[in-house]
Amino acid sequence: MPSILQVALDTPLHRLFDYRLPAQLDPVPSGSLVEVPFGRTLQIGVALERQSDSAIVADKLRDVIRVLDDRPALSPDILHLAQFCADYYHYPLGAILLATLPPRLRNAAPFMAGKPWLTVTEAGQTAEPPTRARAQRALLDALRAAPQARETLRLRKQGRHAAALVTAGWAEWSRLPPAAGHALPTQAAPAATVEQQAALDRLLPVLGTFSVHLIHGVTGSGKTELYLRLIDVVLATGQQVLVLIPEIALTPQLEQHFRRRFPGRRIATLHSGLNETARAENWLAAPDCDVLLGTRLSVFAPLPRLGLIVVDEEHDASFKQQDGLRYSARDVAIARGKQADIPVVLGSATPSLESYAQALNGRYQLIELRQRAISQAQLPDIELVDLKHIPVDNGLTRPALQALTDTLARGEQSLVFLNRRGYAPALYCPSCAWVSPCPRCSARLVLHRTSHRLKCHHCGFETRIPPECPSCGNPDLKALGQGTQRLEETLAARLPAARIRRIDRDTMRPRAWAELGEAVHGGQVDILVGTQMLAKGHDFPNMTLALILDTDGALYSPDFRATERLFAQLMQVAGRAGRADKPGRVLIQTAFPDHPLFRYLQRHDYAGYARALLAERKQLDLPPFTRQVLLRAEATTMDAALAFLQHAAALAPDTAGVSVFGATPAPMARVANLERAQLLVQSAQRQALQAFVRDWRPQLERIKPRIARWSLDVDPLVF
Missing domain, CATH: 3.30.70.360 (Alpha-Beta Plaits)
Structure with a gap:
């Protein structure tokens, strides 16, 4: 009698589906991907339980068509984690399991895992190609310095030379990312500060057991250095480390930092900025890597030797999925740590109130870093520019412009933060008060002057800029408010000598971040203008001024979390200034300088503000108390x-x-x-x-x- 296989499918139904398993396909390990008929279509599912009978009558059972043996089965720990998510978030198990896979691996098309890196073999380390084979010798020398990407070899037209080295046994193709990076120089560990060493003394004894540690460190206090030292110890035991980060933009900077710090270690990245082939290949390489850097979906990556999970910027809302399975990667990471009996380290300069409350009640261990890691670096002075008494011209006040001018004259760098991309939030008719509405949303269309379009940032609708008011025919339409495009234009007109770069979703792609970092560190940029992409994680030693515009909208918001988010955002942006030996300065333009939030911010007193908010939340029966x-x-x-x-x-x-x-x-x-x-x-x-x-x-x-x-x-x- 054929076995019955229970299969999880990507459907909205909270159940498994029974299929007959033909003898020629047996055995099928739990977690294998299988192709099965479902209705009038074929679907990919995940094989789970085996049983001898089914509640479905025998003549209505359908057969498993095939097992997709060109990709590995999901491991028991991932199946267990997915079941936790199904139970806690009340979401279908099959939909979760399929969503954990890269798109290329969850369709029926055959997938041949590529080996995109050419690496030197042990024989190749000492091999001597013939003198006349100069191209082969040059390529072999390059491989001895660092693995070479297949795409790079193709562009350099070195494919046949690579093939010759492989045939000779001097090189081989590898699926793993390069161990030593692109010939990056090794980066020695700086001396640990007293606070960092005290934190390590608390963290090292708990390796190998489940615990949650919240590292609350001021901006520039060396949280990343603490992670690196802890990771070094874990890697020495032969275990793996998962590092979750909130933004794709942080991946290139961190990846380069890790490669320099851990030469010879296998480091992989997973995020939506990779193309589908690269995502699939990196996911397949994850079981053999040493460190996996990734955004929220990486919490489900296959890591059989996992020894530590780090969640950097744990407060960030990007860790919460807002459609489909609405999971929190931070919370799932903690569940995975408990399941694997390993420590989980959460880090932030402005922890979420949920995490901070857990630390205060003792469920998480609180570790505080109160001083910046560079002894000469001090927390920046925060000044408020009162918009009730100082006029604004194109979004900028005179003190703000003067501060930018002075910083430019000293040869130092500035950051101007405005969390609104586009040229202006709306197009406005002064004659009839028409304001560009989105026809599909309860929102305004944002003016993007460089592309000559009006765009909705909620649904993606866009249209051309009308030549006249659609309501009254007035041709004199005005841009209403400030966006990063308009701010860049204003600064270029006021400070013509300044080299300005705009950083927002319209200008940046993941690959551009490495180039931007080099430009800023190389002194080729004077002023960075940007949105929240610039608010966290970046370390620019010559940046001494942070100018923050238009912060007051959150103070009007009915969302009870709005002021918590605003405080975190302002503190993160302020933390970009004065991170080295030059003093930092922060200017915030606001019409509410007496708001308690700004008083705590000027004192850099996250703990005080968090306790005040927690007292307020408790009184109102709001999370984290409910x-x-x-x-x-x-x-x-x-x-x-x-x-x-x-x-x-x-x-x-x-x-x-x-x-x-x-x-x-x-x-x-x-x-x-x-x-x-x-x-x-x-x-x-x-x-x-x-x-x-x-x-x-x-x-x-x-x-x-x-x-x-x-x-x-x-x-x-x-x-």
Whole structure:
């Protein structure tokens, strides 16, 4: 009698599917990818349990078509982690498992894993090609210095010489990334500061056991150096390290830093900035690498010898997925650390209140770095420019321009931060007050003058700039407000001698970051103008001025996390100034200089502000003192979205200690022609809330007719 194989498929259904396993395909290890019929289509699924019978009648069972043996099976620890996510985030297991794979590995097309690096063999280290084979000799010398990428060899037309070396046994193709980088010089470890050594003395004894450590270090205190020293010890034991970072932009800088620090170690990267082939190849290489650097999805990477997880900038909202499986990579990393019985290190200059509260109550171990690592470097002075009393011209005040001028005259660098890309937030008609609306969203179209377009940053809609007002015909349309493009233009006009670079999503691609770092470190840039891409992780020793514009919007926000995010953002931006031996200065333009947030910021007092916010949150029964789940609904009309949520509320189980609030339109009520509404569920007890959702979700799936698309967001960050 054929075996029955339970298969997880990428469907919205919370169940596994039974298939007959033909004898010629047996055995199929758990975690293998298989192709199966599903309805009228074929799907790729993940093989899980074997059983001898099925609840489905025998003549309705369908056969597994084939096993995709050109790619490895998912390991038991990844299956276990995915099951945790399915249980905690109430999301289908099959959809999670398939989402953990790079796109090239989750389709049926054959995938031949490439070997993109040519490396020298042991025989090649001492080989002597014939004197006449000058090209082969040159290539072999280059390989002895560092592995060469296949793409580089192709561009240099060295393919046949590479083939000759491989045939001779002097070189071989490797799937792993190069161990020594592109002939980067080795970087010696600086002397540890007293605080860093004290932190290491606390961290080293816990290697090999599960624990969570929160490193709260001021900007420039050497958190990265602490990670590197800890990683060095873990690598010496033959184990692997996973380093999670929030931004793709930080990957090139960190990768170069790691390669210099760990020559001979195999370092891989995983992020969405890689093309699909590179992502698949790096994922396949992960089990053999020493260090994996990656963004949030890397938390599911196959790392069989994992010995340490580091989550840098743990407060960053980028670690929370905002569609599909709405998971927090930080929280999943902690779950993976517990599962593997290894330590997890969280680091930030401005920890999330959730993590900081856990440290205060003793569940996490708090490690503080209060001083900058370079002894001459001091925390910058923070000055407020009161917009109520000082006029603004094109977004800039006279003190701000003077500070930029003085910094330029000293040959030092400045950062101008404005978290709004584009030329202006909207196009405005002064005659009838028309303001460029997005036809698909509850948002304005942003003016992008360089591309002569109006664009929506929420749904992607774009159109040409109208020659006249669509409402009244007035041809004299005005740019309303400031964006980074307009700010760059203004600075170029006011400071013509300055070399200005704009850094935002419109100008930067992952590969451009390495070039930017070289330009800034090489003194080829005077002023960086940018969005939150510049706010964290970058270390520019000659940058002494940080100018922060237009911060006040968050102070009006109804989001209870808005001031927490603003404080973190301002402190991170301020931390870019004065990181070496030159004093730093920060200017913040605001109409609310007396707001408590700015008083704490000027004292660099994160701990004081965090405690004040925690006291406020506790009084108002808000996270981290309560747990929340948000039921989101989207429909073609707001009435339909609200009707679904009202029906859902009526089906809510009566669970002690769990509160169900009324259905309301979402703050951004319309996106991409869909009306959005939400319903909040809250409890002081995580277990009670989880039990509530387990009972509630099946009821939601039975609501007919299906007039809205819905999703559950556990521990929501965005409302």
